Amino acid sequence: MGESKPRPRPPLPYNMRDVVLPGDAACPGCPIPMGWKVLSAVFGEKMILVIPASCSSVVVGAYPGNSLKASVVHVAFASAGAVASGITEALRRRGINDVQVIAWAGDGGTADIGMASLSGAAERNHDYIYIMYDNEAYMNTGIQRSSSTPYGAWTTTTPIIGKTEHKKDVAKIMIAHGVPYVATASVAYPHDFYAKLQRARRIRGFKFFHLHAPCPVGWRFDPKYTARIARLAVETGLWILYEYYDGKLRLSGPSRPYLDPSKRKPVEEYLKLQGRFKRLTPEKIEEIKKYVKWNWEWVKRHM
Ligand SMILES: Cc1ncc(C[n+]2csc(CCOP(=O)(O)OP(=O)(O)O)c2C)c(N)n1
Numbered sequence: 001m002g003e004s005k006p007r008p009r010p011p012l013p014y015n016m017r018d019v020v021l022p023g024d025a026a027c028p029g030c031p032i033p034m035g036w037k038v039l040s041a042v043f044g045e046k047m048i049l050v051i052p053a054s055c056s057s058v059v060v061g062a063y064p065g066n067s068l069k070a071s072v073v074h075v076a077f078a079s080a081g082a083v084a085s086g087i088t089e090a091l092r093r094r095g096i097n098d099v100q101v102i103a104w105a106g107d108g109g110t111a112d113i114g115m116a117s118l119s120g121a122a123e124r125n126h127d128y129i130y131i132m133y134d135n136e137a138y139m140n141t142g143i144q145r146s147s148s149t150p151y152g153a154w155t156t157t158t159p160i161i162g163k164t165e166h167k168k169d170v171a172k173i174m175i176a177h178g179v180p181y182v183a184t185a186s187v188a189y190p191h192d193f194y195a196k197l198q199r200a201r202r203i204r205g206f207k208f209f210h211l212h213a214p215c216p217v218g219w220r221f222d223p224k225y226t227a228r229i230a231r232l233a234v235e236t237g238l239w240i241l242y243e244y245y246d247g248k249l250r251l252s253g254p255s256r257p258y259l260d261p262s263k264r265k266p267v268e269e270y271l272k273l274q275g276r277f278k279r280l281t282p283e284k285i286e287e288i289k290k291y292v293k294w295n296w297e298w299v300k301r302h303m
Pocket residue numbers: 053054055056076077078105106107108109110135137138139140141146
């Protein structure tokens with residue numbers, strides 16, 4: 001038998017600069033690692049993520065089995081805003097200025113239980129980035145409604161007629177705090193998210209991101225559709241991408257065409273792919289359309 005040729009090296013399983021490691025505990029189609037990939041592209045290992053109790057705590061895992069090659073601090077549900085403030089100040093006092101502190105919290109951990117510590121950090125204008133990844137319910141504990149669950153959506157605590165209130169708009173609350181930078185983003189538009197993070201890292205003071213993050217498990221859709229559904233939210237005008245700084249709102253590229261309502265896709269295209277909206281009546285769909293219109297009016301007034 002002749003000598004066998006050495007086998008070609010298999011390609012590396014992941015980009016070596018990528019700090020999001022393969023083999024995490026996320027469900028298929030989970031938006032969380034999609035968001036982290038973008039953080040990784042901007043900050044690499046030079047970030048400290050502060051993560052309150054949520055799906056993200058499970059997806060990142062416990063040391064030394066972390067699925068992120070960056071520093072992670074697991075904190076109590078309500079405290080991301082406060083802990084990230086403390087870490088930021090500690091680094092400043094030690095003269096360490098090449099590490100980005102990022103609070104990475106769910107909608108429950110931000111819009112509900114974490115609101116007080118978030119508001120305090122924003123008011124004190126601590127110099128870090130807060131990212132609310134919004135999967136629009138308490139997913140880790142079994143899909144309970146949050147104040148960021150949208151109108152009409154089924155959850156295990158809004159089982160029959162869906163949620164009867166509209167979403168709490170945390171980005172607007174942050175704008176009202178007068179922080180230096182607020183942005184909305186979507187896991188379907190990584191380049192837009194990337195550019196916003198690059199801008200935010202150069203701004204001193206508190207920076208807030210509201211990241212739309214469709215969850216296949218809680219929203220009841222096929223995991224292969226995460227990016228498609230996130231994109232449809234923008235194309236129907238339901239999710240508006242913008243930045244707010246220096247007292248002015250700047251509509252982001254992907255949302256610009258939809259300033260013209262005739263360019264927007266019908267909201268039904270977004271709703272029909274998700275089991276959580278299965279029981280919507282025509283009246284409720286009309287109410288959602290009114291909300292979209294009202295939101296765009298608000299955007300126009302602040303441009
Ligand atoms: C004080 C407190 N109350 C309740 C819980 C239980 N708990 C853990 S994660 C979670 C839901 C988190 O929801 P969200 O912040 O939206 O993140 P997601 O799981 O959706 O990613 C809850 C209620 C807790 N850990 N601490």
